[in-house]
Amino acid sequence: MQNGARNSVELRQLQYFVKVAQKEHVTQAAEELHVAQSAVSRQIHQLEEELGINLFMQKGRNLQLTPVGQLFCKRVEGIMKDLDRAVAEIHEFLDPEQGEIRIGFPHSLGIHLIPSIVAEFKQRYPNVRFRFKQGMYPTLIRDVLSAEVDLAFVSPFPDREDHIQGDVMLTEELFAILPPNHPLAGEEEIKLEQLKEERFILFSKGYSLRPIVWHACLEAGFTPKIAFEGEETDTIRGLVAAGMGVSLLPEMALFQTNPLQPARVRISEPKVTRSIGLIHRADEKLPPVAQVFRSFLLNYFGLCQGQGEGKLPGQA
Template identity: 45%
Template sequence: MELRQLQYFIEVAKREHVTEASNALHVAQSAISRQISSLEDELGVPLFHREGRNIRLTVLGKIFLHHAEAAIREIEKAQQVMKEYLDPERGTIRLGFPSSLAANTLPTIISAFRKQHPHVGFQLRQGSYKYLIDAVRKAEIDISLIGPVPTSEKDIDGHVLFVERIDALLPMTHPKANQSTIRLSDLQQDSFVLFPTKYILHKIVVEACQMIGFTPKVSFEGEDIDAIKGLVATGLGVTLLPEVTLHENIPRGTKRIPISEPPLKRNVGIITPNNRKLPPSEQIFYQFVIQFFDQIYHSNQFV
């Protein structure tokens, strides 16, 4: 089995058309057809159903595609590692992040890192809590910022960078909007605007409310923080958000208020795989991030 066969197979599988794959690969159709036929002969199973000019994957073809793509990712990763060992200052860091860290924390870290390592590149991947953990575990990315830091995930190591409050964001028309602090129980009659259930911030808010005796009534859900803030500004509900998302961008018509009882916090950190070694560029970045936040705490600043 050759690398070229896998590359041809994946391209044809994605397009389900040999001519389109030929154009994309800049390879003759006959060469692609020969390589795929050879691959099928070697495997002893058909990978495609032929239907005139169109083709589609068989059941076994779909299974093989999953493994072929994983193999190509590993080979590409190995090539990248070789380049980075020759020059870690010109590698590429595959970094994941949640939406709650996108506006402030992530740009601050990358900007500071690039001042010291200007030729290192980044491939950024945004996703939900579970997605980021799975992506690191599966080697789709190498490192991810995350909050809170998982403590018992298989093949994952976590390091806490900072701890932050979770504050209430209320419309200015809310009866409690003029208070300096509020209790979470003050919001039990309100409608909430939250992230969807697959997001960890949804779980944090719901569990906090349930711990003091009520289940929040969720009137709207959104995957974008700015959209959630906008819905609060229009008076459609209240929300709870990490303070890092409320540093500079509080919409007109809303009021950010700390919660006095119970005090709500989350930690934010960085996760890496513990079943494989980070490539050199990622090792440099990992150590930089830890030192960066250590210095912030020592100077009483916050990102």
């Protein structure tokens, strides 16, 4: 690297470099940047001159990052992301009601809970924007740690996770769901062991509800026989309603979305629940608008009034 390169690299050069790296083509990058192709080429050439390295190599009609270019790009993308976030935080500090909240959540919360929360929050803060990311538990943890999101709902609430902190928002009961014509469908409550001979429809590995159901069955004295593994509550609920097996789902995943619905029965033994928490990075202060939303959520779930773990919308 040439002397002084660290001081002579310009922000525009980095912006153009990242765009070319993403598009692997100068013309396409120029079109997205709304500048002339020659301007992009000139900035990339100057950047390479200042760094004393080749960032790209020709591959057919496209450009490909060199190994050192890949290393540089990874660092620059992080810098640009931090810069964008810094600018956003300034605007949010000046007016928290004009910012953007980046929040992650699992699929099961997107059916009813997240829309209900956002709708009520938007009534109070209509100008706040949301950016949502759905994912499984490991993905949501990673998104929080990598600053892809500011806040994330996760279940179960992590017992120990470095650099993450948060609050348990609510504890939710899981119900047995059965085909409508099942012999136990009319019962008010059952013991889980009564389903030991049934075939279960479970979430695929990686989904947090799967180990909860699995461990509950083991606690009841049996290993569940798996008929099908799915990735969406609608699929599991629909297959149970069609008579393909039984399952356990949390209450908020049982809101009706189609005419074909399974029977819902409370489980008396063992009691099966899941905790739902709101997490954020422990070593960083939340952006002002995200802190406003977190305070809203603490109040929404009753934690600010010392009521303990929260309740679902509509519960007494």
